[in-house]
Amino acid sequence: MLAFGVSLFGWAAEPTQVAPQTPVPTGVIAGTVVDRSSGRAIPDATVTVTLRTPDRMTAALQRVVADPTGRFAFAGLPAGSLIIQAAKPGYQGADVYVELHEGERITNTVTTLTKYGSISGRITDDLGDPVIGVTVRAYRRQYEGGYPHFSYGTSVRTDDRGMYRIAFLEPGDYVVAVPATQISVPAPVMRDWMSGNGGNAIGGAMIDTTGMATFSTIDGAQRIRNSVLQSPIGTYYPPDSNDPSRGMAYQTVFAPSTTTTSAATVVPLQLGEQRTGVDVQLTLVPTVSVSGTVSGPEGPAPLAALRLMTPSSEFPDNPTYAAATTMSDASGAFTFLNVPAGAYVLRASKRPDQDGRQPPHLWGEESLAVGDKPIDGVRVALRKPFVISGRVVFEGASLPSTEEMSRIKGDQPLLFVESVGGFDQAGPGIEDATGSFTTHPLMPGSRYIFLSTIRSTRWSLKSVMWQGKDLTRTPIELKEDVSGVVATFTDRPGQIAGTVRSADGAPDKTATVLLFPVDAQAWTDYGDFPRQMLRAGPAITGTYSFPRVPAGDYFLIAVVESPAAATALDVPGLLRDWLNPAFLRAVSGAAVRVRVTDGESQTMDLKTAGIR
Numbered sequence: 001m002l003a004f005g006v007s008l009f010g011w012a013a014e015p016t017q018v019a020p021q022t023p024v025p026t027g028v029i030a031g032t033v034v035d036r037s038s039g040r041a042i043p044d045a046t047v048t049v050t051l052r053t054p055d056r057m058t059a060a061l062q063r064v065v066a067d068p069t070g071r072f073a074f075a076g077l078p079a080g081s082l083i084i085q086a087a088k089p090g091y092q093g094a095d096v097y098v099e100l101h102e103g104e105r106i107t108n109t110v111t112t113l114t115k116y117g118s119i120s121g122r123i124t125d126d127l128g129d130p131v132i133g134v135t136v137r138a139y140r141r142q143y144e145g146g147y148p149h150f151s152y153g154t155s156v157r158t159d160d161r162g163m164y165r166i167a168f169l170e171p172g173d174y175v176v177a178v179p180a181t182q183i184s185v186p187a188p189v190m191r192d193w194m195s196g197n198g199g200n201a202i203g204g205a206m207i208d209t210t211g212m213a214t215f216s217t218i219d220g221a222q223r224i225r226n227s228v229l230q231s232p233i234g235t236y237y238p239p240d241s242n243d244p245s246r247g248m249a250y251q252t253v254f255a256p257s258t259t260t261t262s263a264a265t266v267v268p269l270q271l272g273e274q275r276t277g278v279d280v281q282l283t284l285v286p287t288v289s290v291s292g293t294v295s296g297p298e299g300p301a302p303l304a305a306l307r308l309m310t311p312s313s314e315f316p317d318n319p320t321y322a323a324a325t326t327m328s329d330a331s332g333a334f335t336f337l338n339v340p341a342g343a344y345v346l347r348a349s350k351r352p353d354q355d356g357r358q359p360p361h362l363w364g365e366e367s368l369a370v371g372d373k374p375i376d377g378v379r380v381a382l383r384k385p386f387v388i389s390g391r392v393v394f395e396g397a398s399l400p401s402t403e404e405m406s407r408i409k410g411d412q413p414l415l416f417v418e419s420v421g422g423f424d425q426a427g428p429g430i431e432d433a434t435g436s437f438t439t440h441p442l443m444p445g446s447r448y449i450f451l452s453t454i455r456s457t458r459w460s461l462k463s464v465m466w467q468g469k470d471l472t473r474t475p476i477e478l479k480e481d482v483s484g485v486v487a488t489f490t491d492r493p494g495q496i497a498g499t500v501r502s503a504d505g506a507p508d509k510t511a512t513v514l515l516f517p518v519d520a521q522a523w524t525d526y527g528d529f530p531r532q533m534l535r536a537g538p539a540i541t542g543t544y545s546f547p548r549v550p551a552g553d554y555f556l557i558a559v560v561e562s563p564a565a566a567t568a569l570d571v572p573g574l575l576r577d578w579l580n581p582a583f584l585r586a587v588s589g590a591a592v593r594v595r596v597t598d599g600e601s602q603t604m605d606l607k608t609a610g611i612r
Contacts, residue, residue, distance in 0.1 A: 027077035027100045031109025033070045033086045036094070037272045041070030042113055045088040049074050052081045052097075079104070081541075086111045092170065097509035115272035120165035121255070121279040123158050123178060130162025131282060134178055134233050138166045141173040141266075143579040145420045146524030150175060150261070171271050171574055175264045176255040176278050181322045182287075182338035184227045185209065186329040189303070208305030208349065209327045227326075229337050233282065245289040245374035249338040250282045251323065252310075257281040259342075261312050290336040290370060292378025293328075294348050296362050300332030301382050304350040308336055308368070311345055344368045348380045361385065363443055385441035386478045388417060388448070390466070390485025392435035394459065397491065415461070415487055418527035419446040420475050437487070447475035450487065451529045460493035460548040461531065462598070472550070473532070475525050492599035494549040500542050500558040500606045507542025511558040511608045512575060515546055516584055518553040518593060523581045533579060544606075549596045555584075557591035562610030569611045587611065 033045040045066045051059050066072045066086070077100060084096040091113035098106060119138055123131045135157055139150035153174070158164045166176075185193075185206070193202045222229055233250040254264035255278050267278055294304045308324045323344060324336040350362040362382035368375075392415070394400060417439050442448060450471045452461035464471040464487045476482065496515065502508040515534040516523065522532055532552065536544040544558070561575055571586040578584070590609050594602065 025078040028105040030073035030107040036112040036114045043068045047072040050083040117169040117269045118167045126283040136164040174267045182324040205303040251340045287338040288374040294380040296382040304328045308344045388482045389438040459489040462488045462490040494596035495601040497545040498604040513544040555591035558606040
């Protein structure tokens with residue numbers, strides 16, 4: 001007899017295991033979006049809440065639009081470290097860090113938006129008439145290598161009234177200029193370019209000379225004898241003369257009406273400030289031509305790019321600050337047109353294939369004084385740039401593994417060499433098993449410093465020694481090839497970490513931690529990635545960490561911008577300008593001193609200091 005087991009409702013079944021239910025998030029965050037300057041509520045801002053994980057990865061959870069009173073609310077939020085971000089056209093946002101517990105309700109969050117500033121004015125000519133359709137540029141002062149420079153700025157064109165308005169500007173110090181670079185190209189070169197002949201050779205030279213891939217798109221280009229000239233604010237020649245060696249033109253002018261940066265009016269712009277009346281008057285000036293030849297080691301150098309630069313410590317090598325540019329023709333001859341009187345540096349370069357990507361393999365520079373008469377017969381000799389060579393040694397418990405060496409010798413070089421102003425950089429790769437290296441070609445006359453940006457290995461740069469000098473701290477001026485450099489890497493760098501706390505003792509998630517040398521001489525002469533000038537942003541737990549600190553004596557301080565705080569430190573500029581030596585001097589008195597040695601890990605807890 002067969003027997004079957006049957007349940008009342010059908011076949012018997014295995015008991016089903018019920019998965020535990022995930023708790024439904026019930027956290028709430030509500031608050032208001034306000035203007036940082038005025039404190040007024042800002043309606044219709046887009047507000048996003050983001051979850052921040054310990055590895056600093058983020059994931060957007062919800063997005064809402066603030067109501068007419070600036071209020072917003074999020075419900076159903078998980079516990080964790082959250083970031084509230086507000087955004088609205090015309091405003092710059094700031095992150096708000098919130099630590100939300102399970103089921104917690106936080107209803108008093110305030111997130112701020114800062115209205116961008118603007119600078120506006122009118123451009124007129126020497127007769128007081130409006131200048132229409134010209135470029136006006138605002139340059140913001142920033143600090144590179146500890147020195148002030150005016151960075152490449154935002155630009156607009158004037159309208160039919162000669163009016164301009166440059167918007168979306170952050171706080172800072174600005175100068176306003178109407179740049180005027182006189183660009184000329186030999187007519188035969190232009191003809192070849194327009195017909196599609198010449199390929200990369202002409203294309204790269206065109207980029208170096210004009211700053212763009214095609215000269216034909218420039219409005220107002222005109223044929224002047226054997227050159228094609230583009231003058232950004234018009235070109236004027238006496239009607240009874242066809243002599244291109246003389247003319248009249250506008251040159252670069254800074255507000256209110258000066259051709260030198262030292263006499264330019266500096267415009268300080270505060271949070272959300274709308275500056276008006278920053279006018280510029282242009283004046284026609286007599287111009288002359290400057291002609292000559294450029295040659296290299298093997299004879300005439302065709303398609304070399306040439307620039308006439310006005311020397312300026314605050315506009316070093318800025319391409320928008322060239323008075324005139326041109327290129328040499330097939331015979332190596334060149335002509336600058338429309339050159340105003342003044343002192344210039346003539347820089348010439350020629351790339352190996354002129355594709356605009358490889359560094360120049362020939363370079364030359366001459367000082368030139370231009371007066372009221374045309375100049376002919378200028379000779380520019382191109383020479384090969386210099387290189388720095390040496391070897392890399394490793395100090396550690398063990399030598400680099402095969403995998404590490406593969407990365408180091410591949411696309412992640414340990415070493416970089418950079419000019420002090422940050423305008424020229426090359427990464428020397430390790431060439432063989434002995435650790436030898438040679439940099440890419442470097443321009444003579446510049447001062448260079450060594451650095452390391454690699455973060456994917458256990459090795460940190462300790463020193464780069466040459467003739468008793470550490471080239472990570474003391475720049476070297478290139479006057480010839482340099483050899484015998486020894487770069488030492490260690491797997492035991494100094495380390496500093498800790499927690500930042502506000503006045504009430506709670507971890508401060510908004511503070512920025514600064515670490516800089518006690519020796520004020522080290523506050524200048526470095527590149528874009530200074531090894532001893534370090535900054536750590538806020539962490540979700542209020543902690544900070546500097547994992548690779550060169551040995552030395554340092555100041556250490558945690559700061560937060562508190563414009564209204566009565567006890568805040570008075571500093572020049574804003575936190576973004578902290579590399580200003582005057583800023584460092586102002587905060588050093590409130591900083592703690594710490595000595596770092598190789599292989600030592602230190603814990604330094606800090607209390608936030610306000611700055612204004």
